[in-house]
Structure formats: C-alpha cells, structure tokens
Amino acid sequence: MAGNSRDPGRSVTARALSVLTAFDVEHTRLTLTAIARRAAIPLATAHRLVRELEMWGALTRDGDGRYAIGLRLWEIGLLAPVNSSLREVALPFLQDLCASTHDNVHLAVRDELAAVYVEKLSTPRAVPILSRTGGRLPLHATGVGKVLLAHAPASVVQECCERGLARRTPYTITEPGRLNQELHAVRTRGFARANEEMTLGNCSVAVPVLDATGEVIAALGIVAHSVRADVAKLVKPLFPAAEGIRQRLLEHERAGHDAVSR
Template sequence: MPHSPSGETVTSRALRVLATFSAQRRELTLSDLARLTGLPLTTTHRLVGELATWGALERDEQGLYRIGLRLWEIAALAPRSVGLREAALPFLEDLYEATHENVHLAVRDGDEALYVERISGRHAVSVVSRVGGRLPLHATGVGLVLLAYADVEVQERVMAGPLRRFTDRTVTSPPELRRLLAEVRRTRTAISPGYLENNALSVAAPVWGPAGDVVAALSIVVPISRAPGPFLPAVTAAARGVSRALGARL
C-alpha cells in the first residue's frame, strides 16, 4: 500500500478526511478539509475526488462536501446495529407511544455510549443525543448501565478519568461513581437526574444478549421535574422485551 513521505498510508489519509466531519461540521470546503487534516491541498483534492467518486462524500452546488449515502449504506450493515435495532424497534415504538418522551437505544463503543436509535416527539424535552452520536458513559443513563456491566478494566479506565463535569449534578468522583455502578447492578436500572443536562432525567435499563451479557441499554429521557418511579416499569419491560427478542433467557 502506498505511503506518504511521512509513512502514512493512503487509507489512513482518506480516513483522516472522513473523520474531519462531525455533528458540528457537516459541510466543509476543500480548503477546510486541507486545513483541518493538515494535508497538502493537492493531496486533499485527490483524496476527496476519489471518495466522492466512490460515494463516501457528496459535493453540492456551492462546492461544499458532506458525508455521502454510500457510507450510510455500509454502516447499516454493522452486525451490532442491524439485528439489535430490528429487534428493539417495536419495543421502542411502544414505549414512545405510551409516554411520548425521548426513547434511546445505545451500545458501548470503547469508553463512550454510541446511540444506535432514538425516537423523539415535538413536545419531548430537548436532548443533545442523536443517532450515530456518542456521549460519555458516566453522565448518561444508558452509559451508566453499559459501564456498570462492562469489564472491570473498562470501569477502572473510565474512573481513572478525567470525568468531565457537564452540570453541577454530574458524578465526577470515582468513589461516588463506583457506588452508583454497584446500585445500577443491584437494581438493574440507572436513574440519571440532570447529569448531562440540567433539564433532563434519564431512566435506563440493560438489554441482555443470548450469551447472558449486556449488549445494549435502553432509556427514556423526561423533564427533570418528573418523578422517575412511574417510568421504571415501562423501561424495564421494554428492555426485557428486546432481550427476549435477541434470544436472552431471563
């Protein structure tokens, strides 16, 4: 595989171009891409042209580049997402219809919660989550569930920090987080009142796979003024339904 003078492969440089895009940078000019990647403009032009020809990038009439649908097609084949989303969607829809609040489904990817599905209504509390977005494990309901059932090595790495503070309620003390994770395992639910956003409360529960491990987390996010108790049965029932659909023996 061809290498640049610095030893970087063409594949690495192409991936660097794609990684430049984010929720905050959805459309970029060629000059933006060269500046943000640190690649020469001529190299960026060639890479972007190849990526656009393949469909990984699209160029609009103003000359702005954005992520192409071909990448969405490929990403939709990811096994951790496809079977899980198909199994979970009926239960997520039922939970939404019963509450008309934000409903989330997330998996752990490294030290972050990756959101693979979200259903939200116009009148639901505003949240920062989005499908394909990532949020910290220690500051979200789904993240706390995923962290509570992660390997000890993962838990220790996260607690070694830094634990970012998002609000004055965010748990940033490792001993406090350790106690919170133990409570999540005891109750098989996580309640996150204002940890990520001051106006939102999350109630989450684990989704189990056929091997007896936690493969995802399901949550509902409501205004922080609401009491979590009434939502616990609905969230746990939905999570159990998804688990059974995946073949878990509960």
C-alpha cells in the same frame, strides 16, 4: 502514517480515511480547502483523494461546491451489526415506548469510554436533550451510560475514573468512590437513574438489554423532565421492552442472522 511513510499503501489508505474524519456533526459540509486543513494533508493530495471518494460515492458535492458524506457510505455504514442487527430488532419496541410515554427514548451501546446512541426517538412533547442517533455521551453522567458502565469490566470503570469524571452539572458524580457505589446500586437495583447529572432539568432512567448468553449488550433508557419524574413509573415500561428485545434478538439469531456482538 505520514505522507513520507515507507509504506505508501498504508499511508494512502490512512489519508483517505483522514478525509472522512474531517467531517463531524458540526461540520457536515466542507470545502476542499477545509477538508485539507482539517485532515492535515496537502491541498493537491486532498483534491485527488476527494475526487476518488466522490467517484465511489463516499462523498458527494452540492451545488455550492462543498462536500458531504455520500449516500453510498451511509448505506454501507448501515450494515454495521449495531444497526443491521440491534437497531432493526429494537426499533418497534422503541416506537411503542415513545408512543406511550411521549418522552425521549434511547438505545445505546458502549464503545470504549463512551455511550454511543444507536437510536433516539422523540416526540414534540419530549424535553430537549443533547443526544442524537450516532452521537456519543459520557458514561458516568447518563442513565444508559451508567447501565453500560455498571456491566463493563472493572478496568473500564478504572480508566473512566483515571481520565477524570467531567462535571456536566453541579449534580454530576465526579468522585470515583461515589461512582463505584452508584454502579453497585445499578447492578443491585436492575436499573440506573441520573438526576440532572447531564442536563439541568432532565432526569433519565435506563435498564440493561441482554443477549442470548446473558451478557449486557446495550442499554435502553428514557429521558424526561426531572420535575415530572416519578422514577418507578418511568422505569416500569422499560423492563418488558428490554425483555422483548432480548427475545427478538434470540429469534433473529436462530433465524440465521448474526449475533449483535460488535
């Protein structure tokens, strides 16, 4: 996909996309020079591509001359089934959970070897956490991640272990044998817990969200202070909420909308 590719079409599309990937959560506003550097393309090429992307609305330029992701790309991104089907249906259940528990509430799906946070609701009383809507966290160290991993094909678990189970805290499970035992327990018990395995002081519990065919398509979780954490009490409201989401997804699909499968 380099500039000297013999397939100029492919090359141009790839370079236009590389302009977009210059942006991330730590870099939401970039100068043209920074875009060119981060996308590894010549400044003149960056200038031309950025101008086209700006005209279309994929990028926007602020008063300082820096670029950010544009409103139109945000609008089109929201058409992804993970938002337009899953999040829209689940949101009222997340709001209820957040209002009744005052804790952080998460809805996550698996993408390859990461848990992707489809929505995160929080309150001023909730503990500070690392997740954000649209963010990614490792599968082996969080409640929602463990649910998603416990219901993933064995090859995914194997790949996670082969890549190495990064130690986030002294309590993170880093041995493949222990992780497999833990995932077995998650399936047997029907929920996952992670105790200070991602962030010291925090505890999370999570349950699977099923689709019409009984497949696990998402995980619903709560993160609380580990000192206040009564696991049985924390996990209790998650089961009816996950069941409510499943039923609404079914109605949503019957009403002619699309299934959530990605």
